[in-house]
Amino acid sequence: MEKPLILISNDDGYAASGIRQLTDMIRDLGEVVVVAPDGGRSGASMAFTGTTPVRVHRMANDGEAKVYACSGTPCDCIKVAVGQLLNRRPDLILAGINHGDNAAINVHYSGTMAIALEAAMKQIPAIGFSSCKLSVDADFSALRPTVRQMVTAVLEHGLPPRVCLNVNYPDAETFKGIRICRMGLGDWVNEVEPRTDPRGRGYYWMAGNFVSHDGHDDETDTWALHNGYIAVTPSHLDLTAYSAMPRIAEMFGA
Amino acid sequence: MEKPLILISNDDGYAASGIRQLTDMIRDLGEVVVVAPDGGRSGASMAFTGTTPVRVHRMANDGEAKVYACSGTPCDCIKVAVGQLLNRRPDLILAGINHGDNAAINVHYSGTMAIALEAAMKQIPAIGFSSCKLSVDADFSALRPTVRQMVTAVLEHGLPPRVCLNVNYPDAETFKGIRICRMGLGDWVNEVEPRTDPRGRGYYWMAGNFVSHDGHDDETDTWALHNGYIAVTPSHLDLTAYSAMPRIAEMFGA
Numbered sequence: 001m002e003k004p005l006i007l008i009s010n011d012d013g014y015a016a017s018g019i020r021q022l023t024d025m026i027r028d029l030g031e032v033v034v035v036a037p038d039g040g041r042s043g044a045s046m047a048f049t050g051t052t053p054v055r056v057h058r059m060a061n062d063g064e065a066k067v068y069a070c071s072g073t074p075c076d077c078i079k080v081a082v083g084q085l086l087n088r089r090p091d092l093i094l095a096g097i098n099h100g101d102n103a104a105i106n107v108h109y110s111g112t113m114a115i116a117l118e119a120a121m122k123q124i125p126a127i128g129f130s131s132c133k134l135s136v137d138a139d140f141s142a143l144r145p146t147v148r149q150m151v152t153a154v155l156e157h158g159l160p161p162r163v164c165l166n167v168n169y170p171d172a173e174t175f176k177g178i179r180i181c182r183m184g185l186g187d188w189v190n191e192v193e194p195r196t197d198p199r200g201r202g203y204y205w206m207a208g209n210f211v212s213h214d215g216h217d218d219e220t221d222t223w224a225l226h227n228g229y230i231a232v233t234p235s236h237l238d239l240t241a242y243s244a245m246p247r248i249a250e251m252f253g254a
Numbered sequence: 255m256e257k258p259l260i261l262i263s264n265d266d267g268y269a270a271s272g273i274r275q276l277t278d279m280i281r282d283l284g285e286v287v288v289v290a291p292d293g294g295r296s297g298a299s300m301a302f303t304g305t306t307p308v309r310v311h312r313m314a315n316d317g318e319a320k321v322y323a324c325s326g327t328p329c330d331c332i333k334v335a336v337g338q339l340l341n342r343r344p345d346l347i348l349a350g351i352n353h354g355d356n357a358a359i360n361v362h363y364s365g366t367m368a369i370a371l372e373a374a375m376k377q378i379p380a381i382g383f384s385s386c387k388l389s390v391d392a393d394f395s396a397l398r399p400t401v402r403q404m405v406t407a408v409l410e411h412g413l414p415p416r417v418c419l420n421v422n423y424p425d426a427e428t429f430k431g432i433r434i435c436r437m438g439l440g441d442w443v444n445e446v447e448p449r450t451d452p453r454g455r456g457y458y459w460m461a462g463n464f465v466s467h468d469g470h471d472d473e474t475d476t477w478a479l480h481n482g483y484i485a486v487t488p489s490h491l492d493l494t495a496y497s498a499m500p501r502i503a504e505m506f507g508a
Contacts, residue, residue: 040305042304043303043304044299045298045299045300045301045302045329046299046300046362047298047299047301047327047363048299048460050296050297051296053449053457053458053459054457054460055455055457055458056456056458072460075299075363076460079442079445079446079460080446080458083445083446105375108300108371108375108491108493109300109301109302109329114299117362117493121359121440121441121442122441149506150506153505153506154505157505159502160495160498163498165502177508178506178508180499180503180508181494182492182494182496182499183491183493185416185492187376187377188333188375190337191337192333192337192338194338202309202310203307203308203309204309204338205307205308206302206304206308206326206330206333232508233493233494234494234495234496234498235495236493236494236495236498237362237437237439237493238436238437239361239371239487239490240435240436240488240489240490241414241488241490242436243414244413244417244488244490245488247414248413248434248486248488249434251408251411252403252404252432252434253432254434254486
């Protein structure tokens with residue numbers, strides 16, 4: 001039987017430690033191809049490149065895994081891989097391991113989860129892996145058993161249509177277990193820092209701190225991370241606020 | 255009583271016809287400030303600028319409305335406006351009018367709807383306006399009565415917490431009415447076009463065609479647009495696939 005085809009991407013770039021460790025963790029579970037940005041694309045969200053050409057370069061193999069570096073966004077990587085580079089449809093798309101968590105509303109800014117959501121559009125099962133360990137040389141070896149467990153289960157059973165998984169790991173070497181979570185709410189504060197350049201002209205850095213709005217809600221991914229669990233948030237594409245529909249209909253006389 | 259403060263942004267740039275027409279439609283309903291990208295940012299999604307500084311330039315007023323051009327993404331515009339430029343919290347954030355629709359799953363790629371979702375994170379009521387008219391000099395005057403109706407209603411009643419509105423107009427001069435919709439599903443096909451440059455090296459253009467997966471589902475925004483209605487999709491931030499949670503728990507033994 002043909003090995004399953006596993007496409008791996010990320011938003012930290014093809015050479016990041018996290019994607020190399022992820023590739024190493026699962027390389028025996030299928031035929032692995034890496035198509036990832038040629039450098040960091042943190043905060044890229046689901047942006048795609050509409051006005052400039054996208055280039056792709058074949059890099060040295062990582063073991064038996066072919067590696068391609070792409071000048072575009074994380075979403076571009078998936079579009080180019082599925083549309084052009086791969087000779088068959090992938091059975092699974094993995095993103096990460098991201099250096100930094102993508103819990104709560106930060107999914108919306110995340111290039112890692114953009115990959116998983118792009119896969120969901122294409123009805124290809126996908127998992128985005130992120131860790132609270134930010135360091136560029138973080139050691140993710142503690143994630144290996146559960147990464148393999150989840151990848152194996154999804155390869156065997158698939159996922160519900162257009163559902164992908166957002167998996168976040170605490171900054172720890174042992175975990176209390178896997179929690180199935182809902183997406184936490186929150187916002188960023190102090191997110192714009194004004195500065196003055198040497199010529200006396202003002203500019204801004206986007207920065208800030210995330211503030212959870214969940215309180216002591218033990219069902220969210222934010223809670224799970226803060227309490228030592230691996231947070232698994234099943235995620236989909238539908239943003240419809242169903243419960244708000246009657247109120248808006250009333251307001252607009254529709 | 256102080257006039258409500260209305261912040262307007264878009265992803266086509268501060269000088270686009272759509273944002274100027276929107277500003278003109280509602281300028282008497284409040285104090286209007288425009289903070290928009292300094293050029294086109296279509297397909298920017300919720301990307302923010304993490305690795306380079308963001309610059310903001312004060313441009314000539316549009317009537318009484320102050321206008322700022324920002325070097326960053328649509329999300330950056332909202333962060334800088336709310337965090338630095340405005341002297342009070344806006345009562346309403348408007349995006350658009352986008353030259354091109356943002357119905358169905360395209361919300362995820364949209365810079366227009368990124369503005370509305372960013373506002374939802376900040377718990378500020380927001381409406382994203384888009385039209386199927388793509389032309390850079392499209393005449394949106396047919397939208398004026400319903401744009402004013404919706405803006406007035408939201409200024410008066412607000413919106414449910416963390417809910418924003420995705421409003422899409424058909425390419426028409428008259429409309430059958432307002433439909434409250436859910437987000438349609440679909441995907442893009444033929445989205446990567448390979449070419450060869452004059453030096454013989456390959457590159458790709460991101461392109462493609464949207465294919466709806468809704469069938470004859472008359473509850474979606476895609477259906478409403480194709481049938482001459484103004485599509486209003488109440489949208490929120492929560493991507494949790496609640497119905498998939500038991501299945502994933504079973505698969506992972508969680």
